[in-house]
Each structure stands twice: as C-alpha cells, then as structure tokens.
Amino acid sequence: MTDLGIGIVGLHNHYHAYPFADYLRRGVDGLRLVGVADERADLAKEFAAQYCDGDWTTDYEQLIRRDDVDAVIVTSYTSAHADHVELAAAAGKHVLLDKPIATTMADARRIVAASGQVKVMMAYLLRYLPAYRKVLDQVRQGAVGDLVSGFYSIRFPVGAITDSPNTDTQGWYADPVRGGGGGFLDHGVHFTDFFRWFFGQDAVSVTAHIGSLTYKDLGVEDYGIATYTMDGGAIVTVESTWHAPDYFGPLSSPDHASLSGTRGEIELHYQKSPQVEVQGVDDPWKGRHYFDLVGEERYEACYRDLLVAFRDWVNGAELRDLDGVPTAEDGLKALEMIIGAYESHETGRRVSLPLGEDTK
Structure with a gap:
C-alpha cells in the first residue's frame, strides 16, 4: 500500500x-x-x-x-x-x-x-493523551464506580496565544469573527468533548458566566465557566481562561481535571508530576495510586497517535475498532455545548440542549 x-x-x-x-x-x-x-x-x-x-x-x-x-x-x-x-x-x-x-x-x-x-x-488532543487513555481504561474497569461529577479547568495566559510563531500578538485568536470567541471557546471545546468522551453522556442543559476579567480590551472574553447536566444524570463544570498572569500557577497544573465516581475519585494533571492520582474504596483500587509518564508519552505522543488513528480510519478500519476516534458529529456536539453556554450567559437563563436546528 x-x-x-x-x-x-x-x-x-x-x-x-x-x-x-x-x-x-x-x-x-x-x-x-x-x-x-x-x-x-x-x-x-x-x-x-x-x-x-x-x-x-x-x-x-x-x-x-x-x-x-x-x-x-x-x-x-x-x-x-x-x-x-x-x-x-x-x-x-x-x-x-x-x-x-x-x-x-x-x-x-x-x-x-x-x-x-x-x-x-x-x-481532539485530549482523547490521545496516553495518561488520559490509561485512566479511561481504569474507569471502564470500575476503578471509581460510575462517574457522577467532574470539574475541568485551565488557567492560561493570553500572552501565550499568538497569531504565528513569529509574532507576539493574538491576531486571529482575538478576532470574534475569525476565531468565534476567546478564552472560553478556545480551550473549553476540548473539555466539553472530554466530558462527552469520558462520561459517555450528552449534555441536556447548561448555565454559564463569561466575561473579560483581566484583558478588558482584548476584543473577546478571557474567562468562562459553565456547568452542564448530562443525560445520564452527571453534573460537570468547564472553566476555561486566558486571564492567568503567567503560564504556571504555584503548586498546581494550569490544566487539570477532577472526577468523582460512586466508588472513588481521580485527579488528572497531565502537565504536572505526578500526572494522575486514582483513589478508590474497593480492591484493587483501594487507597491512593499514582502514575506519571515521561518523555514524549507525557504529551507529544498525542499528535503521533492522532495521525495513526486517522491513517487507519482512512485506510478502511472500522470506527468500532478505533476506540475514541472523534467524528464531525462529535465536533458539532462539543461546539454546541459552548454555544449553549454563550447563550446562557447572554440571557441569564439555563439553556436546554441540544439547541434548535435554527441556531446559527
């Protein structure tokens, strides 16, 4: 071939x-x-x-x-x-x-x-982070029971967002037409997809607050937080920002997820060591378990593995055999959760999902 x-x-x-x-x-x-x-x-x-x-x-x-x-x-x-x-x-x-x-x-x-x-x-890079795929396998094995709630947050400085490697300005990222939104959309859409993938559920409603807290003249928002009720009963929150003063916060990862299940909890900090803590109440997951990947498997391998999955799908592999491949429909649903959050903020009301077919 x-x-x-x-x-x-x-x-x-x-x-x-x-x-x-x-x-x-x-x-x-x-x-x-x-x-x-x-x-x-x-x-x-x-x-x-x-x-x-x-x-x-x-x-x-x-x-x-x-x-x-x-x-x-x-x-x-x-x-x-x-x-x-x-x-x-x-x-x-x-x-x-x-x-x-x-x-x-x-x-x-x-x-x-x-x-x-x-x-x-x-x-969607998160679907191919080796640590996240390993944790999802553990969830499927029952490490923490049924997932019932989650919180995903990123604290990111707008200065790390640039139009190209050769500039230090935001360019199209801060253009509400070309970019479509700011700090909430840019990373938040990763996290809405993450929750659909990890929980195996779709959102049925959202309430949100979005604004410009630090960079008030940026042209797009630098902060957003939204809480979703999922169709399986779980409640999850996405906080996505560009308003951090610098890339790393003290004693923490700028990007982390906290997941609670009926039989345990998980902390995911792929930019920090240790990357993962799993704590359960049932054997063999009883107590605290940590793991930390190194080298390209810590992060960069997600690009390689995305390319491999894409190659295999194009060459005829079935989606059911390519665990986690995100399709265009997944892209639409992740965006819909973000658009719904913008609508909730603008109207001051809880918004039902999915949105109507006439939503632009």
Whole structure:
C-alpha cells in the first residue's frame, strides 16, 4: 500500500500544525507530508523549507486538489474550517480537522454534511493523551464506580496565544469573527468533548458566566465557566481562561481535571508530576495510586497517535475498532455545548440542549 500524501491547510493554529508536521517529517508509517498552504507567503515558505521539501502555496484549493494529496490536516483559523472542509470533500480528500469544528452551528452542520462524502476526524488532543487513555481504561474497569461529577479547568495566559510563531500578538485568536470567541471557546471545546468522551453522556442543559476579567480590551472574553447536566444524570463544570498572569500557577497544573465516581475519585494533571492520582474504596483500587509518564508519552505522543488513528480510519478500519476516534458529529456536539453556554450567559437563563436546528 502506498503512503497517503498529506497537505496542511493553514498554519493559523501553529500550536498543532507544527507538531503534526514534525511527526510526519520524523516518519509515521503510511503517511508523508507533501505540501502546505497559507496566505502568508513568508510563513508558508519558511514552514515548507523545514518540513516538506520547500513545497508551499498561498492557494488553498490548489493544494487540496493536487493529485498527490490524499488527505488534509486543516489548521486554518476557525471560521475558514467549513469552506476548507467542503473544498476537501468536493475533491474527495479526507480531513483531520483542528478544533473547534467551526465558529457557528450553521458551519458545523456544513462540516457534518461534508463528512458524508469523506472521512472527517476531529483533532481532539485530549482523547490521545496516553495518561488520559490509561485512566479511561481504569474507569471502564470500575476503578471509581460510575462517574457522577467532574470539574475541568485551565488557567492560561493570553500572552501565550499568538497569531504565528513569529509574532507576539493574538491576531486571529482575538478576532470574534475569525476565531468565534476567546478564552472560553478556545480551550473549553476540548473539555466539553472530554466530558462527552469520558462520561459517555450528552449534555441536556447548561448555565454559564463569561466575561473579560483581566484583558478588558482584548476584543473577546478571557474567562468562562459553565456547568452542564448530562443525560445520564452527571453534573460537570468547564472553566476555561486566558486571564492567568503567567503560564504556571504555584503548586498546581494550569490544566487539570477532577472526577468523582460512586466508588472513588481521580485527579488528572497531565502537565504536572505526578500526572494522575486514582483513589478508590474497593480492591484493587483501594487507597491512593499514582502514575506519571515521561518523555514524549507525557504529551507529544498525542499528535503521533492522532495521525495513526486517522491513517487507519482512512485506510478502511472500522470506527468500532478505533476506540475514541472523534467524528464531525462529535465536533458539532462539543461546539454546541459552548454555544449553549454563550447563550446562557447572554440571557441569564439555563439553556436546554441540544439547541434548535435554527441556531446559527
């Protein structure tokens, strides 16, 4: 079987585009990076020289339609996702799509429709963090009983969000049109997907508060917190921010989850040591159990494993055999939880989910 040729569409979310490209350059069996497109010619040229033998263009459609491109990684700014996925679908090219799926429910539905023509996989990194997959296996084995509540929080400084590796400004990230939102949407959509994945439940309602607490002139929010009731009865909270004064808070991870079950609790801090604490009341989980991964398995391996899962799905593996592959429908549902939270904040009321089909 020949390698799948991969094109990278947009370098706007450079935090993800560059690690994907780095793994492809180092070698992922069955995949090869053949080109990149970005309207910023200097950036595209520099990227191509480093990762794909100097092959670049400013024309997205030209890259997507190339005969040697079998699939694309879309890491363009969020409001461009629907257009780029539809271009790929029209050309018969499968898509690994950065989060969030879109800035609006209407665009998310366009992408779901396109996924009927080609395979569209969401690049939700948390689903491929080795520590998180190990913990989910333990949950499924009954380590903490049934999950009943959860809290996921990130404290992130806006200064760590930049338009490209060569700038120190937020650029499109702080543009309410191109980005669709700020600190709550940007990371919060990871966490709404996390709870759907870990709990195996969908949200039925949300209450939320969103605002600009530190960076009042940013143009988008730097803080949001939302509490969801899930269809299995669990209650979970997402707190997502860009308002931290620096990247690391004292004695804590900037990114952590606390999960409570009927027979125990779990702490997940993948950016801190130890990464995981599992405490149960039943053998063999009685007492406190810790584990901590090192090297690329601590974090970077999630990019490799995403690429491998995407390759296998494109090559014909069944979703049921690829545990946790996030589809376009998963992307829509994670975004819907965020859009519902914005609506709750704006109206001051609890919002029911799913949202109506007329929601834009």
